[in-house]
Amino acid sequence: MTDSTEKPTVLLVGYGMVGHRFLEALAENGAAARLRVVVLAEEPRAAYDRVQLTSYFSGRTPEDLLMGEAGFAERHGYEVHLGDPAVAVDRAARTVTARSGREFRYDTLVLATGSYPFVPPVEGRDAQGCFVYRTIEDLLAIEEYAKGARVGAVVGGGLLGLEAAGALKGLGLETHVVEFAPRLMPVQVDDGGGEALRRTIEEMGVVVHTGVGTKAVAVDASGAAAGMSFTDGSELAVDMVVFSAGVRPRDQLARDCGLEVGERGGIRVDENCRTVTDERVFAIGECALASDGRVYGLVAPGYEMAQAVADRLAGGERTFTGADLSTKLKLLGVDVASFGDAFAATEGALEVVYSDSRSGVYKKLVVTAEGALLGGILVGDADAYMSLRPLAGTGNPLPAPPEALVLPAGLGGPVSLGSSALPDDAVVCNCHNVTKGTVRAAVTEHSCTTVPEVKKCTKAGTGCGSCVKLLGTIVNEELEASGVAVDKGLCPCFAHTRAELYEIVRVAGVASHAQLLEGYGREEARNGEGCEVCKPTVGSIIASLAPELDASVHILDGEQAALQDTNDHFLANLQKNGSYSVVPRIPGGEITPEKLIVIGEVARDFGLYTKITGGQRIDLFGARVDQLPQIWARLVDAGFESGHAYGKSLRTVKSCVGSTWCRYGVQDSVRMAIQLELRYRGLRSPHKLKSAVSGCARECAEARGKDFGVIATAGGWNLYVGGNGGADPRHADLLAQDLDDEGLIRLIDRFLMFYIRTADRLERTSAWLERIEGGLDHVRKVVVEDSLGICDELEALMANHVDRYEDEWAATLADPERLRRFVSFVNAPEVPDPTVKFVPEREQVKPDLELLFSEQDLLRSLDPDNTPLLEVRS
Amino acid sequence: MMTAPTVAATATAAAPTARVELLIDGAWVPVCDLSHLTPGRGVAVLLPDGSQAAVFRDRHDRVYAIANRDPFTGAQVLSRGLLGTVGDRPYVASPLLKQRFDLTGGECLDDERVRIPVHTARVRP
């Protein structure tokens, strides 16, 4: 096939991370419009985030990992051929042949073919059960095979090997790591760091073998891997093996067409990333041997190469001459960072080391005699990485003595430097090479005021994510510096956040909004009423803590009654014409025919519009305020309870039918959903809480769209947190796996109470998880590992809630004082509100809105000169 | 009929049997006992002509009365909103779409084109 377009053709071979960055850069600099861009991709899907590959095992789907937004290629007119790799290049004819047999002409050829995993030539390496760890397809295969396996081994204790080990561990396998070098991660860390890493990783139950080579994989009669033998004579019975012994550039295509490659591989390019052999051919990313003689196995240098070539195609001059090899990683939950001259290779370099093998912390800074930073290694606690790395090699003296910087908090100097110590040209986001100056400019010149805005504007923080925390500090410092007071207060009445108010209420035992306002409000608000923001917020805090405060748990008692939004005030949801809806609780969506009949009868007798909700229950609309007690008297009598559709509290725990009926189900999801719904009903929280339980991984209950979602496994339950539907959907993240009933409930207790304690007002768990420092990892530490030592307290709080729960509607019906509010008119309790009327709609009713608006009313309320009237007509 | 703008009367000090009254057509009409009002909230009152008022009590036992009708939706619901203050200005936030209305002058604090009727109220010991 030849092509007849007049635009010059750029042919990209390889659609991985670097290829994608190249396409983005072409679109950004405008060159895309003047070019025909054709992409040949070997993998069956568009470019995805290989760096985050392992997050597949904590619940991110292959779709989540895709790099371009939907419609990316179409929007820029790129022709992408998925699953059709290039097999031959004819440089004289300037054509590339794809596996499908199609032939493409090019004016410029860009090779971005990446690397392939190196598998050492050991016997048995091709047996069934032997894998590599590079693509989504690799992971899918590993996951499938692990189902029938008990023991897994990873060959290679480097960065990727440890990730693979984490994955096997997560899949429930007994996991071994075999590393030929005497320490783990030999490329990044020194012996001390390797030792700290080893201890921590062994504590997690991964068996580490260092200083041994793999001799052979033993194969059983069926051709499957069954064991391994090592150079020291030892043997190990295993069911599967993952090779992760380094990567090699994929340069075969280049070799075959006569392009020069390096001795140890890599397509040789110059500073423009142009091959030294052919001026029409470029190579970028892991397949390239850069002009400094290195092949870069990290994504950030690849991105720079991509940008250099894209710039050149737009007429620019950008080059790539080499890059920093600094990395910060989280391996099996352990922070590991190395940067700059980590091995003190510079002449006269001195080392300052802090090492505590007991807690798995190792920190080393490499400095000059004058105290300027050259590099360092941090294991176990790498918080200082983001502030130290940009200083390395700048020649500036450190702002604090190096020994103070390696000591843990409490034993000396500052734990981290803060961002103000950084010069403007310091690179804060390594993945996208964004400097502090650029981030500051995003705030001062492009009026970004939040980290998400800065991410959009500068791309910083959109790679590995490790710089996001630092971005947050820079943004806030910049806002403060430019006089924008970052008022984190809840509302005009309180300078405290919701989380702070929660602590005040809890610790000081203040159980009243009025007292809280007097004692802790902003000066100017102290003698006032408060406002519609702080009243319900404080009402909710007091309700969550009522058992501890010895306050009434009924939200309509005492001052509490005055704080609730109208929905809570009437224990029903206000509709647009002033009527209310009624939602009885139907735990897990399970309901008897008798109860269904009662709902039907009540709806019929009161003329209520009836609808099945999205939460597996039934909503009855159109009740007048004075009808609510009568309706509820019937419902309570039939055994129904409040469904709290009106509250910032637990809504529903949806369930699928589960193992009782479904041929796929592995656990009784209905039983668990009911149990959870009954446990957490009535719990007041910063925003509504939703949950679901699915009986197997098919996920019919959509648990991953919930604040806490439970999915059955053969071994128990997986708990996911932070899901959301609504305007900004988010899939929930895996918090823990294979829990038994008790473990599951204990963990949810802790999770919910920790959320209630620390979230902002109207902040769903999804937004909370994205916002709080340390994110999911931090939450996991607190609620799974009890790093703050508060789990007992969180559990006790929940136990108290469960003990003191009462049905709000039953309690209201039993108390004339509480019932008194349910009238349309205080001075005419028996008169129904004449403006709440209905008209027919599809055999049911809908609000009569015309009644609410006469034309005159509308005009009058919009008349700027209207004077207040005494609205009396006699 | 129309009258000149009036400022809502404020009255303090409540004996247990104190009564809330509205000035309607030149006459004080009793609406309820003060004890029927929760500080910080309101109630709806049916006026002799069939229209509705919203009567509120704040934390200092002052009472206010405005029209019950939310001009943005037409629904008679302002009595179900929450009270607040900005500076010294007391207001109620509509329970439907949360616009705030000054309790003494009827101005909408979130849309200067809108102003709702106010009534004179007092507490009678």
Ligand code: SRM
């Ligand atoms: C009745 C129902 C729609 C239906 O006919 O199915 C409904 C109705 C309302 N939803 Fe919803 N939502 C209903 C299911 C959902 C779902 C689906 C689900 O739960 O599976 C979602 C998306 C899932 C989620 O929340 O993550 C949903 C996302 C929202 C949101 C957006 C929340 C967000 O985080 O973005 C709001 C607005 C809010 O809460 O701030 C909202 C708010 C509302 C309110 C309360 C609006 C209001 O303040 O008046 C509606 C009032 C209902 C009423 O007056 O009775 N509703 N709403 C559903 C009641 C379920 C139940 O049985 O309790």
Ligand SMILES: Cc1cc2nc3c(=O)[nH]c(=O)nc-3n(C[C@H](O)[C@H](O)[C@H](O)COP(=O)(O)OP(=O)(O)OC[C@H]3O[C@@H](n4cnc5c(N)ncnc54)[C@H](O)[C@@H]3O)c2cc1C
């Ligand atoms: C598990 C894992 C974790 C990692 N973690 C980090 C990290 O934390 N930090 C970091 O900096 N880096 C990390 N990396 C490395 C990073 O993923 C790579 O540096 C980056 O993906 C390189 O991008 P690339 O485009 O050069 O290669 P790739 O992303 O591998 O893309 C090359 C693409 O070209 C395709 N291809 C090859 N030959 C052909 C052909 N003939 N025709 C068509 N297509 C072809 C391949 O199928 C592939 O899709 C990690 C890698 C893995 C596997």
Ligand code: SF4
């Ligand atoms: S999630 Fe699984 S068990 Fe539940 S209904 Fe769907 S397929 Fe059946």
Ligand code: FES
């Ligand atoms: S350093 Fe990786 S996203 Fe910024």
